[in-house]
Amino acid sequence: MTTxxxxxxxxxxxxxxxxxxxxxxxxxxxxxxxxxxxxxxEKVSYTFVPGNINELVMCFDMVGNFxxxxxxxxxxxxxxxxxxxxxxxxxxxxxxxxxxxTDLGMVYxxxxxxxGERLPEPDILLLSYTGCFTFLKWFELLRHQYKCPTxxxxxxxxxxGKITENMRKxxxxxxxxxxxxxxxxxxxxxxxxxxxxxxxRESARAEDDLVWVLQTARHKPSPIDAYFGGVYYVGxxxxxxxGTRDATEYYRLLRAEIxxxxxxxxxxxxxEGNMGEEKYRLVVEGPPNYTxxxxxxxxxxxxxxxxxxxxxxxxxxxxxxxxxxxPEHPLESLADYCLGCYTNMNLPQRVDMxxxxxxxxxxxxxxxxxxxxxxxxxxxxxxMMREVEKRTGKPAAFVETDLxxxxxxxxxxxxxxxxxxxxxxxxxxxxx
Amino acid sequence: MATTDQIIQRCQxxxxxxxxxxxxxxKAAEPDRKVVGFMPIYVPRELIHAAGMLPxxxxxxxxxxxxxxxxxxxxxxxxxxxxxTIELFLTKRLDFVxxxxxxxxxxxxxxxxxxxxxxxxxxxxHYYDMPQNYDDRVGGxxxxxxxxxxxxxxxxxxxxEITDAALRVSIVLFNRNRELIKELYILRAAEPWxxxxxxxxxxxxxxxxxxxxxxxxxxxxxxKAARSxxxxxxxxxxxxxxxxxxxxxPLNLIKSLELAGCYVVDDDxxxxxxxxxxPVSETGDPIEALARAFLHHSxxxxxxxxxxxxxxxxxxxxxxRKSGAEGVIFAAPSFCDPALLERxxxxxxxxxxxxxxxxxxxxxxxGQMQPIREQAGTFADSIKLWGENA
Numbered sequence: 001m002t003t004x005x006x007x008x009x010x011x012x013x014x015x016x017x018x019x020x021x022x023x024x025x026x027x028x029x030x031x032x033x034x035x036x037x038x039x040x041x042e043k044v045s046y047t048f049v050p051g052n053i054n055e056l057v058m059c060f061d062m063v064g065n066f067x068x069x070x071x072x073x074x075x076x077x078x079x080x081x082x083x084x085x086x087x088x089x090x091x092x093x094x095x096x097x098x099x100x101x102t103d104l105g106m107v108y109x110x111x112x113x114x115x116g117e118r119l120p121e122p123d124i125l126l127l128s129y130t131g132c133f134t135f136l137k138w139f140e141l142l143r144h145q146y147k148c149p150t151x152x153x154x155x156x157x158x159x160x161g162k163i164t165e166n167m168r169k170x171x172x173x174x175x176x177x178x179x180x181x182x183x184x185x186x187x188x189x190x191x192x193x194x195x196x197x198x199x200x201r202e203s204a205r206a207e208d209d210l211v212w213v214l215q216t217a218r219h220k221p222s223p224i225d226a227y228f229g230g231v232y233y234v235g236x237x238x239x240x241x242x243g244t245r246d247a248t249e250y251y252r253l254l255r256a257e258i259x260x261x262x263x264x265x266x267x268x269x270x271x272e273g274n275m276g277e278e279k280y281r282l283v284v285e286g287p288p289n290y291t292x293x294x295x296x297x298x299x300x301x302x303x304x305x306x307x308x309x310x311x312x313x314x315x316x317x318x319x320x321x322x323x324x325x326x327p328e329h330p331l332e333s334l335a336d337y338c339l340g341c342y343t344n345m346n347l348p349q350r351v352d353m354x355x356x357x358x359x360x361x362x363x364x365x366x367x368x369x370x371x372x373x374x375x376x377x378x379x380x381x382x383x384m385m386r387e388v389e390k391r392t393g394k395p396a397a398f399v400e401t402d403l404x405x406x407x408x409x410x411x412x413x414x415x416x417x418x419x420x421x422x423x424x425x426x427x428x429x430x431x432x
Numbered sequence: 433m434a435t436t437d438q439i440i441q442r443c444q445x446x447x448x449x450x451x452x453x454x455x456x457x458x459k460a461a462e463p464d465r466k467v468v469g470f471m472p473i474y475v476p477r478e479l480i481h482a483a484g485m486l487p488x489x490x491x492x493x494x495x496x497x498x499x500x501x502x503x504x505x506x507x508x509x510x511x512x513x514x515x516x517t518i519e520l521f522l523t524k525r526l527d528f529v530x531x532x533x534x535x536x537x538x539x540x541x542x543x544x545x546x547x548x549x550x551x552x553x554x555x556x557x558h559y560y561d562m563p564q565n566y567d568d569r570v571g572g573x574x575x576x577x578x579x580x581x582x583x584x585x586x587x588x589x590x591x592x593e594i595t596d597a598a599l600r601v602s603i604v605l606f607n608r609n610r611e612l613i614k615e616l617y618i619l620r621a622a623e624p625w626x627x628x629x630x631x632x633x634x635x636x637x638x639x640x641x642x643x644x645x646x647x648x649x650x651x652x653x654x655x656k657a658a659r660s661x662x663x664x665x666x667x668x669x670x671x672x673x674x675x676x677x678x679x680x681x682p683l684n685l686i687k688s689l690e691l692a693g694c695y696v697v698d699d700d701x702x703x704x705x706x707x708x709x710x711p712v713s714e715t716g717d718p719i720e721a722l723a724r725a726f727l728h729h730s731x732x733x734x735x736x737x738x739x740x741x742x743x744x745x746x747x748x749x750x751x752x753r754k755s756g757a758e759g760v761i762f763a764a765p766s767f768c769d770p771a772l773l774e775r776x777x778x779x780x781x782x783x784x785x786x787x788x789x790x791x792x793x794x795x796x797x798x799g800q801m802q803p804i805r806e807q808a809g810t811f812a813d814s815i816k817l818w819g820e821n822a
Contacts, residue, residue: 091779093772100773129564133539136564136737137773143741144777152564152737157536159545159559170574177570347546372509375769379514379543382505387550400507
């Protein structure tokens with residue numbers, strides 16, 4: 001069914017490196033900026049990925065720190081296990097989110113960030129409560145630790161499957177009455193709406209290119225892996241860079257590299273070079289496991305499985321159904337962005353999205369990676385799986401891991417399940 | 433006059449009846465009656481009542497139901513209340529329910545809204561989002577609009593207009609209910625041997641299943657009977673229970689605490705009947721009154737945001753002081769995000785106030801009480817031997 005793509009990359013790999021290098025520089029630069037904040041006097045805001053209002057934070061010359069990103073980086077560096085252990089020893093339950101415990105464990109160990117530099121204490125905790133109850137308690141725990149100011153942005157959940165005018169007004173009102181005045185007070189910088197408009201304009205440019213990249217997975221073979229590769233592609237736009245020229249430049253570079261891969265008929269780049277023959281096209285629901293990300297990915301590409309669409313790459317913003325940040329309606333647009341993040345959507349909406357992906361990207365089926373730590377994603381996934389199977393006629397499978405707790409990644413179990421799943425897809429094909 | 437035993441026997445029958453016969457009978461008594469279920473922790477029952485419908489508390493299946501189908505809907509690391517609730521629906525025990533409200537307590541209950549929307553598309557399933565911003569002009573405006581939307585939905589569901597007058601009548605009835613529950617809790621704190629924790633629990637739980645008018649009569653009768661009952665006073669210590677606001681403990685667990693030497697003098701079992709710390713205004717715009725009461729007189733709990741760091745956990749310290757308790761038992765359901773994430777901060781507040789505590793976890797179907805009894809017994813002994821009143 002698919003074109004075989006087995007060429008070894010040379011020049012194109014170098015092109016790929018250009019966007020990767022750009023992203024590395026951006027991330028390292030932000031960590032350095034954070035580390036130097038006590039000397040430079042820059043004010044530091046801590047906030048979350050879903051519902052982050054980065055453009056607004058930038059209006060106050062603040063530098064952003066994202067505890068979730070620190071936690072996942074620690075997971076990838078095999079450091080999260082000890083941090084989780086330290087947090088549990090300090091009295092945090094083994095049952096709760098391991099992102100939280102990794103972050104707290106990091107704080108208990110001197111708050112040394114992923115690049116080895118000490119992260120500064122927050123001047124403000126910007127609690128954007130979007131799509132995850134744990135956020136609420138996470139920042140109460142950090143406030144308990146740091147005794148610093150906190151400002152809350154409560155983003156109502158789309159329980160009825162739509163964004164209502166009441167929700168939008170509520171978020172905008174909180175921005176006007178609570179968030180902006182607090183950020184002005186902490187930073188000493190007066191809010192300038194035209195500056196915000198300019199950042200939003202920049203965001204929309206990057207969003208256009210990100211969507212273009214993600215939608216190239218409709219090609220056969222797909223030039224990208226929209227889950228394992230996707231977590232890198234969304235890095236800049238989900239964090240401290242949305243609204244910056246750096247982000248726009250990153251996505252421009254990435255787009256050019258992916259275009260080159262399409263032109264060459266190539267599949268995705270993996271940690272071991274070009275992927276071989278594309279045998280299975282999958283849609284994945286749920287976050288990845290970060291402690292064993294490469295091992296997990298290898299289980300896919302070794303068997304010729306490529307992820308053509310994923311819900312996780314929408315957790316920091318859903319752009320592929322038309323939403324863009326809008327400089328003409330800056331605060332309303334920020335509200336719609338927050339309200340529209342994936343985990344703020346109700347289950348029927350999430351099922352619709354996955355069904356849409358399977359059809360639109362001509363996928364062979366759905367794989368759910370259910371995360372022990374994340375009830376926002378995980379509660380209801382078994383029903384979602386059945387619904388998607390019922391509506392698409394395509395097989396679905398379920399694996400269980402965790403975000404950053406190495407105790408919950410059992411390679412043998414995951415591999416067994418994946419292999420059984422691929423056999424199931426083969427059988428379905430033969431029966432068709 | 434009914435005795436406490438007679439009243440509690442009735443409450444126990446209601447509690448054990450997972451076919452909800454009383455609610456079914458209420459519905460069948462008149463054509464076009466509707467029942468709206470709700471989950472912990474708070475919904476404005478006044479609005480359901482004012483539409484002529486019965487608010488019905490769905491607090492899981494406890495230890496009386498074998499969860500077979502419900503387990504197929506949840507991973508092992510998710511608490512038990514949603515799986516037994518799904519079981520209740522799939523086994524048709526709740527087939528008479530016309531609507532369900534899922535309050536914003538945690539992500540699991542939130543996602544249960546969508547699950548019921550998929551499983552029971554014929555039923556009204558509404559996520560009840562409470563503002564975490566308590567400013568009248570911000571969270572208040574949002575909340576008033578949400579309440580108006582709910583009012584409109586209930587009018588459609590019931591076929592009855594919810595007039596301001598009808599809503600005020602409902603507010604008066606539920607104010608009375610909250611007042612009676614408060615009286616019950618005050619009596620228990622003062623003379624806990626007269627109001628055993630299991631009885632207070634069953635009486636309170638009956639209020640989740642009965643029309644408020646009937647429950648008011650029941651609570652009045654119980655308080656009267658309990659005051660005059662001659663019951664032996666034991667050498668127990670007084671404790672506050674914290675963390676049981678959603679998935680309910682098995683009745684045996686509450687009994688075990690008492691048997692281990694603990695008088696429960698405050699708890700957070702069913703916060704809905706004590707959510708409002710002050711009566712809701714019975715005059716003026718009733719929707720505004722419900723919103724104002726929520727914003728300014730809500731109880732504090734792990735499922736809500738505390739805007740002021742210095743106030744964190746002070747509600748628990750205050751509960752200990754007001755009830756004359758000598759310690760706190762943190763008992764949280766396994767995998768309960770709100771209770772378990774909050775607990776270290778509450779423990780810090782208790783440490784600062786010099787209040788002793790212990791902690792354990794349970795599930796609504798926990799069967800082994802011996803370890804809990806031993807832990808609670810040791811805690812009670814340590815308070816008696818070395819506590820402030822020793």
